[in-house]
Amino acid sequence: xxxxxxxxxxxxxxxxxxxxxxxxxxxxxxxxxxxxxxxxxxxxxxxxxxxxxxxxxxxxxxxxxxxxxxxxxxxxxxxxxxxxxxxxxxxxxxxxxxxxxxxxxxxxxxxxxxxxxxxxxxxxxxxxxxxxxxxxxxxxxxxxxxxxxxxxxxxxxxxxxxxxxxxxxxxxxxxxxxxxxxxxxxxxxxxxxxxxxxxxxxxxxxxxxxxxxxxxxxxxxxxxxxxxxxxxxxxxxxxxxxxxxxxxxxxxxxxxxxxxxxxxxxxxxxxxxxxxxxxxxxxxxxxxxxxxxxxxxxxxxxxxxxxxxxxxxxxxxxxxxxxxxxxxxxxxxxxxxxxxxxxxxxxxxxxxxxxxxxxxxxxxxxxxxxxxxxxxxxxxxxxxxxxxxxxxxxxxxxxxxxxxxxxxxxxxxxxxxxxxxxxxxxxxxxxxxxxxxxxxxxxxxxxxxxxxxxxxxx
Amino acid sequence: xxxxxxxxxxxxxxxxxxxxxxxxxxxxxxxxxxxxxxxxxxxxxxxxxxxxxxxxxxxxxxxxxxxx
Numbered sequence: 289x290x291x292x293x294x295x296x297x298x299x300x301x302x303x304x305x306x307x308x309x310x311x312x313x314x315x316x317x318x319x320x321x322x323x324x325x326x327x328x329x330x331x332x333x334x335x336x337x338x339x340x341x342x343x344x345x346x347x348x349x350x351x352x353x354x355x356x357x358x359x360x361x362x363x364x365x366x367x368x369x370x371x372x373x374x375x376x377x378x379x380x381x382x383x384x385x386x387x388x389x390x391x392x393x394x395x396x397x398x399x400x401x402x403x404x405x406x407x408x409x410x411x412x413x414x415x416x417x418x419x420x421x422x423x424x425x426x427x428x429x430x431x432x433x434x435x436x437x438x439x440x441x442x443x444x445x446x447x448x449x450x451x452x453x454x455x456x457x458x459x460x461x462x463x464x465x466x467x468x469x470x471x472x473x474x475x476x477x478x479x480x481x482x483x484x485x486x487x488x489x490x491x492x493x494x495x496x497x498x499x500x501x502x503x504x505x506x507x508x509x510x511x512x513x514x515x516x517x518x519x520x521x522x523x524x525x526x527x528x529x530x531x532x533x534x535x536x537x538x539x540x541x542x543x544x545x546x547x548x549x550x551x552x553x554x555x556x557x558x559x560x561x562x563x564x565x566x567x568x569x570x571x572x573x574x575x576x577x578x579x580x581x582x583x584x585x586x587x588x589x590x591x592x593x594x595x596x597x598x599x600x601x602x603x604x605x606x607x608x609x610x611x612x613x614x615x616x617x618x619x620x621x622x623x624x625x626x627x628x629x630x631x632x633x634x635x636x637x638x639x640x641x642x643x644x645x646x647x648x649x650x651x652x653x654x655x656x657x658x659x660x661x662x663x664x665x666x667x668x669x670x671x672x673x674x675x676x677x678x679x680x681x682x683x684x685x686x687x688x689x690x691x692x693x694x695x696x697x698x699x700x701x702x703x704x705x706x707x708x709x710x711x712x713x714x715x716x717x718x719x720x721x722x723x724x725x726x727x728x729x730x731x732x733x734x735x736x737x738x739x740x741x742x743x744x745x746x
Numbered sequence: 747x748x749x750x751x752x753x754x755x756x757x758x759x760x761x762x763x764x765x766x767x768x769x770x771x772x773x774x775x776x777x778x779x780x781x782x783x784x785x786x787x788x789x790x791x792x793x794x795x796x797x798x799x800x801x802x803x804x805x806x807x808x809x810x811x812x813x814x
Contacts, residue, residue: 313751320750324805387810408793410792412793413797414797417801598810
């Protein structure tokens with residue numbers, strides 16, 4: 289199936305003026321929008337107004353981006369507590385709930401109470417608008433056929449992408465309520481040129497295609513849009529996806545709290561994701577001291593969103609680790625800064641194993657360097673009732689592979705990158721480890737003792 | 747026509763801004779004269795045009811009272 293383009297100006301940018309604004313003009317735009325946002329929150333959300341006014345923040349007092357730093361951080365715990373106090377949404381809404389047309393909630397990856405959100409017609413259009421920045425920037429055009437491998441539900445996931453594809457004029461295939469083999473077959477049969485999924489599920493579909501005797505690399509798919517997990521910017525995982533699909537893979541990341549994506553990888557693939565800076569102010573702070581960290585240093589994302597008026601978000605602590613670098617490090621011409629390596633992980637993801645910090649992303653970066661491995665799991669347990677241990681279970685479906693040498697190599701690489709920490713690396717039976725459609729949960733922590741000091745967990 | 751940042755809009759952009767303003771005025775002042783199909787489709791169109799206003803830095807505000 290082929291589709292003609294809509295004949296529109298083929299700018300590489302969705303909003304050329306904003307995406308190439310010089311830094312001083314971008315700052316001025318953000319200050320203007322920040323004033324409006326604070327004015328709106330102050331007038332419409334008494335809960336927010338109290339928090340802002342206690343810190344001495346009013347619209348009149350915002351004259352530069354530095355003035356934002358006087359506003360208090362908003363944490364997820366505060367948001368949840370407010371929601372529990374005044375269910376179901378908390379005192380966060382800036383408009384009457386009757387104005388809403390959509391309800392969504394967080395995926396519950398952390399196992400806590402989900403955050404519930406509402407959107408109006410305008411906000412829902414804006415949510416799609418943010419995805420348009422990412423899709424257009426990665427080269428998706430009206431002539432494309434997009435397959436959305438996503439279980440459409442109250443989890444916001446790829447909903448915004450779906451509506452963005454319609455807005456762009458793409459033929460949009462909603463791949464909900466289908467088995468993996470049905471999805472793979474439809475992608476091929478319909479000649480999809482773009483596929484949207486989590487990185488984990490992109491690999492899962494590739495695996496399924498192999499078992500069906502389908503060569504995805506020779507299919508019509510040219511681009512894979514990734515979201516939902518940090519793995520979209522892990523070089524080894526991304527390379528694996530690109531090889532198995534014979535397509536370019538572009539990372540994006542979003543949050544239910546914002547309703548949509550805030551960063552995207554452009555078609556120049558700079559090894560990171562541009563921040564949509566005309567719609568967000570992103571700060572990077574030291575999670576321990578709350579002080580801003582300079583470009584090039586790892587810190588925690590703090591986001592202020594100008595988009596969803598229904599729920600004003602000001603200085604939200606995301607718990608995401610990022611490294612911000614100037615937009616000029618990319619050749620695409622955007623002035624929007626970049627998160628080098630995308631989302632590097634979450635503050636909460638870190639596991640302390642016998643005194644050494646272990647991040648699942650770092651483990652994945654090593655495991656995915658070995659394409660013989662189909663699936664893996666990080667298992668933490670207590671040995672002898674006193675000692676915490678970590679092992680990585682891997683599936684190696686190719687019977688001709690030298691599994692012992694591979695396990696030994698991975699063991700060595702993991703130890704070298706974790707201060708000599710001893711990892712068990714074991715082969716698991718094929719198809720024995722869990723598979724995931726949305727966000728992968730590859731860490732199984734069954735320890736009753738955490739850390740080297742024998743602190744009891746239970 | 748200039749936007750809030752002092753940038754002059756081109757003719758086509760200015761016409762879309764005018765279309766938004768006309769639509770907004772109808773929904774604000776004369777919505778009762780519209781049958782359901784016209785009122786809700788106009789609201790949906792306003793929600794889409796709001797993105798243009800926002801992207802052109804025309805400070806469109808938060809017109810939730812118009813059902814968008």
